[in-house]
Amino acid sequence: MTTFVDRVELHVAAGNGGHGCASVHREKFKPLGGPDGGNGGRGGDVILVVDQAVTTLLDYHHSPHRKATNGAPGEGGNRSGKDGQDLVLPVPDGTVVLDKDGNVLADLVGHGTTFIAGQGGRGGLGNAALASARRKAPGFALLGEPGEARDVVMELKTVADVALVGYPSAGKSSLISVLSAAKPKIADYPFTTLVPNLGVVTAGSTVYTIADVPGLIPGASQGKGLGLEFLRHVERCSVLVHVLDTATLESDRDPVSDLDVIEEELAQYGGLDDRPRIVVLNKIDIPDGQDLAEMIRGDLEKRGYKVFEVSAVARTGLKELSFALAEIVAQARAAKPVQEATRIVIRPKAVDDAGFTVTYDEAAEVYRVRGEKPERWVRQTDFNNDEAVGYLADRLNRLGVEDKLMKAGARAGDGVAIGSEDNAVVFDWEPTMMAGAEMLGRRGEDHRLEAPRPAAQRRRDRDAERDEAQQEFDDFNPF
Incomplete structure (x- = not known):
């Protein structure tokens, strides 16, 4: 049964905002006591939090779909709906969050680090909050916004100072078991280690972590064996330790060629040249292993490597190795730049930034309006309520959408789409001559709104207007 998972695809859905309430206070002898509809509650967020007690992404492998709770709708009597509860998902230290295209969204390192994977929707305003001096008793409320839903990929990259790499059965698991208190599985057959093992080593005043990565073979960077699945676990390490088997029973292998093969795979994987x-020449407790280690030590030192002869079984040479690793780790930590205090960077919008754009889409023959506010206002509008649609028209007019449509060349009856191509609200544009409560009829109605005309009818009307204007010009011009 799978007990370790270091890469999963997670489908998150934040909670939807609750709808606002349209209500009128009713009391004996006060038939029209004014609007008292409450606001809807905010939808819950989906939050990823680093938890040191979590070491694998196994839970999300079995349950990849996670959803936060929705906000409750508002109620009469000025009672706001309850906010949805945030869904907090614990993840291991070193989890990298990516989108479907492979772009990094967050690198979660350090206990308590958080990332909002899904933003909850805003709650809709009730008619009590929408009331004004011009609109004293709104017959509508705003809808709650849908919560953010998206797919993310989570990859676990082990946070360790030292990584042990080498061929299967080179003795990496045995080495980490004697250097630290880790208890990995140890056996005399290849690929005994199927998951990374992590141990803590104390050498003098330095405490560092060491990771045992599953054995690599030729072609590991292309997916052969287990290498591709676990090479990501050496990316954060400060030093790489090549564990070479000086007592291998395979006739076509020797420690130097093993080193060359592993270095080639690390180079193919990329990003590790600066480590x-x-x-480490392991298994020198075997006579042939000791002889081979003495033969090749000089060649390896000529290449610039620090070489240590050890035996995990006899526990020889381990103290020198442990303190040498501690020294390199201490130097790497000292070389890292001091993390500055978190600064808040304020980037104000330009003075002439209207917050939306108006472009003409020739393929769809509509003027397309894109922007955070217009699109959010459309999502919050109940199009079954004429007064709510009229309120939307007033907001768009105050934002300056109509002015930009006129400058872009739009005429009465042209199609206008607010939103993206696959999720837009399309309507026939009629320039607003007046705005506000003076255009309202009964509660829930707006006289500016009429049944939308079909596209063919719009074209016929425009042609008729053009022909009429041309006829007037011809009648006026005697020549």
């Missing part, structure tokens, strides 16, 4: 290397 210092140490070579």
Whole structure:
């Protein structure tokens, strides 16, 4: 049964905002006591939080769909709906969050680090909040916004100072078991280690972590064996330790060629050229292993490697290796720049930034309006309520949408789409001559709104207007 998962695709859905309430206070002897509809509650967020007690993404492998709760709708009597509860998902230290295209959204390192994977929707305003001096008793309320829903990929990259790399059965698991208190599975057959093992080593005043990565073979960077699945776990390490088997039973292998093969795979994977290397010649407790280690040590040192001869079984040479690793780790930590205090960067919008754009879409023959506010206002509008649609028209007019449509060349009856191509609200544009409560009829109605004309009818009307204007010009011009 799978017990370790370091890459999952997670489908998150934040909670929807609750709808606002359209209500009128009713009391004996006060038939029209004024609007008292409450606001809808905010939808819950989906939040990823680093938890040191979590070491794998296994829970999300089994349950990849996660959803926060919705906000409750508002009620009469000025009672606002309850906010949805945030969904907090614990993840291991070192989790990288990416989108479907592979772009990094967050790198979660350090206990308590958080990332909002899905933003909850805003609650809709009730008619009590929408009331004004010109619109004293709104017969509508705003709808709650839908919560953000998206797919993210989570990859776990082990946060360790030292990474042990090498062929299967080179003795990496045995080495980490004697250097630290880790208890990995140890056996005399290849690929005993199927998941990264992490141990803590104390050498003098330095405490560092060491990771045992599953064995690499030729072609690991292209997906052979287990290498591609776990090479990501060496990316954060400060030093790489090549564990070479000096007592291998395979006739076509030797420690130097093993080192060359592993270095080639690390180069193919990329991003590890700047990490210092140490070579550990393991299994010198075997006579042939000791002889081979003495033969090749000089060649390896000529290449610039620090070489240590150890035996995990006999526990020889481990103290020198442990303190040498501690020294490199301490130097790497000292070389890292001091993390500055978090600064808040304020980027004000330009003075002439209207917050939306108006472009003409020739393919759809509509003027397309894109912007955060217009699109959000459309999502919050109940199009079954004429007064709510009229309120939307007033907001768009105050924002300056109509002015930009006129400057873009739009005429009465042209199609206008607010939103993206696959999720837009399309309507026939009629320039607003007046705005506000003076255009309202009974509650829930707006006299400016009429049944939308079909596209063919709009074209016929425009042609008729053009022909009429041309006829007037011809009648006026005697020549």
